[in-house]
Amino acid sequence: MEGSAKFGLWSVYIRWNSDNVVSRIRFVKQVVPGPVPLSLSQYLAGKKTSLSPLTSIHELDETTFGRIYREVLAIPYGETRTYGEIAKIVGTGPRVVGMAMKRNMTPILIPCHRVVAVNGLGGYSPDISIKKDLLAFEARIREKNSRKKPEQVI
CATH class of the missing domain: 1.10.10.10 (Winged helix-like DNA-binding domain superfamily/Winged helix DNA-binding domain)
Structure with a gap:
């Protein structure tokens, strides 16, 4: 799954799987259509200080x-x-x-x-x-x- 959410003048692109494991996040100028995890939207809106339950491949x-x-x-x-x-x-x-x-x-x-x-x-x-x-x-x-x-x- 992939999509993007706005952060200031940038879009935060994210790619993740159904197990909430994130393989890519990057800042891009263009909007990438598609869903984003709720925790990312909440973080970028200042409503949440953690991205849990997302985990990084790293x-x-x-x-x-x-x-x-x-x-x-x-x-x-x-x-x-x-x-x-x-x-x-x-x-x-x-x-x-x-x-x-x-x-x-x-x-x-x-x-x-x-x-x-x-x-x-x-x-x-x-x-x-x-x-x-x-x-x-x-x-x-x-x-x-x-x-x-x-x-x-x-």
């Missing part, structure tokens, strides 16, 4: 990249970690973490936008403005949720 990867992806998946919504912090936990170098982020086939789901350089944002494909927008979006939703009563938080 979560089953047993390589160094797989360990990196699982560590990035553990970064809480609205927070960031540096390439170096992830590298230290996984036992590799920051450049390896950067390469894994560049090869991430399921951004947002494996939230590579939450991985930043020690002195700035780092990179993001296809456009660094998407990373800025995602981080600002999550910060706004997190701030909004922090003002709610605990039973109201999404």
Whole structure:
């Protein structure tokens, strides 16, 4: 199954199967007709901070990249970690973490936008403005949720 949902000036294209395993997410300029999982629509609307029950194909990867992806998946919504912090936990170098982020086939789901350089944002494909927008979006939703009563938080 595949389709896209809007996020600012971009469309978020997603391909997934009936087991909710996502094989591809990418940012595109054109709308791709078709359905999208409810959790993605809710996330992009700021109504949900998780994409559960969706899972990434990367979560089953047993390589160094797989360990990196699982560590990035553990970064809480609205927070960031540096390439170096992830590298230290996984036992590799920051450049390896950067390469894994560049090869991430399921951004947002494996939230590579939450991985930043020690002195700035780092990179993001296809456009660094998407990373800025995602981080600002999550910060706004997190701030909004922090003002709610605990039973109201999404």
